[in-house]
Amino acid sequence: MQPEPGSRVGDSGGEVAERVRQVIGSAGVSQREFARRIVMDPSKLSRSLSGVRRFTVAELARIADTAEVDAGWLLGSRTEASVKPSAVRRDRPATAAAPEGGRPLQIVRETVRLIAERGFHAVRVADIAEACATSTAAIHYHFPGRDDLLEAAVRWCMDEDTARRAARIAEAGDTGDAADELRQLIELQTPYTEQQRWQWSVWLDLWAEAARSTAVGRLHVAYYGQWRATVADVLRRGVDQGVFRPDTDPDAAALRLTALIDGLATQVLAAAPVTRPGTGTSPDDMRAALLAYVDATLSVPPPAKT
Numbered sequence: 001m002q003p004e005p006g007s008r009v010g011d012s013g014g015e016v017a018e019r020v021r022q023v024i025g026s027a028g029v030s031q032r033e034f035a036r037r038i039v040m041d042p043s044k045l046s047r048s049l050s051g052v053r054r055f056t057v058a059e060l061a062r063i064a065d066t067a068e069v070d071a072g073w074l075l076g077s078r079t080e081a082s083v084k085p086s087a088v089r090r091d092r093p094a095t096a097a098a099p100e101g102g103r104p105l106q107i108v109r110e111t112v113r114l115i116a117e118r119g120f121h122a123v124r125v126a127d128i129a130e131a132c133a134t135s136t137a138a139i140h141y142h143f144p145g146r147d148d149l150l151e152a153a154v155r156w157c158m159d160e161d162t163a164r165r166a167a168r169i170a171e172a173g174d175t176g177d178a179a180d181e182l183r184q185l186i187e188l189q190t191p192y193t194e195q196q197r198w199q200w201s202v203w204l205d206l207w208a209e210a211a212r213s214t215a216v217g218r219l220h221v222a223y224y225g226q227w228r229a230t231v232a233d234v235l236r237r238g239v240d241q242g243v244f245r246p247d248t249d250p251d252a253a254a255l256r257l258t259a260l261i262d263g264l265a266t267q268v269l270a271a272a273p274v275t276r277p278g279t280g281t282s283p284d285d286m287r288a289a290l291l292a293y294v295d296a297t298l299s300v301p302p303p304a305k306t
Contacts, residue, residue, distance in 0.1 A: 016060070017049050019074050023067045036159055038062045039104045039152045058144045065142065066102040104142045104152075106132055111153040116201035120150060120209060120216070147215070154206065154216055157199050158223045164188055165230075178238030182294060185231065189261050190287045191268055200265050228254050235298065244298045253298060257290075264289060 024034045031049070035042040040059060047053045055063075057075075064071035110131040114123045125146055129136045143149040165188055191197045209217030232254035238244035264286040271280025 014051050016055055016074065017051060020055065020060075020063060021049060023063060023069055023074075027067060036156075036163075037102060037105065038066050039108050039156060041155055042159075058142065058148065062104045062142050066104060103132075103134070103138070105156075107139060107142060107149070108153050108156045111149055112157060112198055112202060115150075115153060115205060116198035120205050125149070150216055151219065154202070154219055157202050160195075161188075161199065161227075176241075177243070178234050178241055179243040179299065182231075182234050182238065183291065185234065186261070186287065186290045186294070189265065190283050190290075191265055192283045197269065200269055203262075204266060204269065224258075228258050231258055238298075243300060245300055248298060257293070257298075260293060261290065 024031060027034055027037075029037070031045060032042045035045040038045075038059070039062065044053065044059075048055045048059070060074050061071060063069075064074050107128060111123065111128050114127055114131060118127075125136050125139050128149070129139050132139070139149070143152060165185065191200045203220070206217060206220035210221050211217070232250040235244055235248060235250040235253050235257075239246060239248050239250065264281060267281035268283055268286050271282070
């Protein structure tokens with residue numbers, strides 16, 4: 001009897017986990033990057049590899065599909081010596097060739113786009129399949145249920161947001177200047193690009209989900225807490241460096257600043273496309289307002305001219 005699509009896979013002695021470790025090693029990427037490629041929460045991957053939790057069949061299917069290894073070998077149902085981690089899968093569904101990055105990542109990206117355009121509750125699996133030029137069966141092969149797919153889309157947005165912040169700070173150089181880091185964070189939160197607009201549209205939908213206490217909404221609440229803590233940490237370091245006012249309460253200031261970012265971003269999305277100049281909030285307006293707020297309420301004033 002075959003396991004149900006979302007069921008857990010037994011692995012005597014951690015054999016499945018060991019095979020997945022071999023696959024990650026063959027891919028030549030970090031564990032976090034591999035988790036991103038298979039659209040899996042990095043902490044879940046880590047727990048599965050350490051034996052704290054077991055991989056689901058769906059997760060192993062995504063690993064096999066993305067890494068192009070034999071799913072039967074991963075599951076332990078094929079033990080022939082000829083089946084190796086580098087073996088190309090022979091049980092891939094009959095669909096169009098997977099795009100760059102793998103089919104699971106394409107599915108998630110299209111899901112994010114559709115959520116941004118239509119909202120969570122208006123996106124059907126059939127719509128996602130059509131956008132990916134594949135079948136609903138292929139979608140369910142990677143993500144057994146619609147909720148699994150929506151959660152993966154939300155996690156992908158969160159991971160992309162975190163990765164962009166890390167990359168931007170790295171590009172700015174290791175100056176340790178908290179004021180510059182805060183400006184970088186503001187720049188990243190300003191929806192200039194199409195992808196940023198998609199993600200902000202998803203965030204706005206997530207607030208409604210959070211208000212309804214859904215599982216996806218609770219995920220957003222947890223992530224938002226991390227985002228606010230990041231801002232508070234930058235402000236705290238800025239106070240220590242003397243670039244932000246010594247009487248600044250980092251947690252309270254982070255609450256006000258993130259709320260201002262949310263409100264202005266909502267105005268930017270609501271105003272787009274602006275049909276008449278001066279009738280809506282533009283990304284440049286948002287950025288300028290945020291920097292002015294930081295200068296007026298947080299930054300240490302420059303020395304008075306004598």
